[in-house]
Amino acid sequence: MNIINPKIRSIMTEKTRYSDEELAEFKELILSKLAVAREEYETMMGTLMNTDNNGVDDTSPTYKALEEGANTQTKEELSMLAARQQKFIKGLEAALIRIENKTYGICRETGKLIPKERLRLVPHATLSIEAKNMKK
Structure with missing residues (x-):
């Protein structure tokens, strides 16, 4: 007769990593978020570098000091x-590396699996909520 304490059994059968199928699902999610993030970054950089402009900014009157201040603040933001x-983007790229290494979704503090719900919301997470709360 197999008499093992149910608590010990759950510890023995607790997952230590996500399956290849689960990792593939996360990879798809990350790749789609990465594509959007890169596109948004390129748009921001285009605006900052003024590449979308047709070149008439330097012909506008220079007496608009308030507008220039607002433009400077907008560029800083x-x-x-x-x-x-x-x-x-770097966080998402690092998450892809962890997927390839099959270490994705493992909390770097506790060593336990980060819940799927958290990873779906924050796919580049490296800490579980438990570990984040311990750091406070």
Whole structure:
């Protein structure tokens, strides 16, 4: 007769990584988010570099100091957004590497699997909510 404590049995059968099928599902999700993120980044950089302009900015009157200040502030904000977007892209690219290494979805603090729901919302996550809460 097989008498094993149910708590011990659940620990023994607890998954240590996601299956190849699950990893493929996450890879598709990440690739689609990555494509959108790269497109948004390119749009931001195009705006910052003024590549979408037809070249008439330097002919506008220079007495519009308030407008110029607003333009500077907008460019600074856009620059910050572009930096955040670039960090997001790098996070997604790192997640793809973890998928290839079959370490995707494993919390780097606890070693437990990060719930699928969290990974669907934050596909580049490397910490479970439990680990994030411990850091606070």
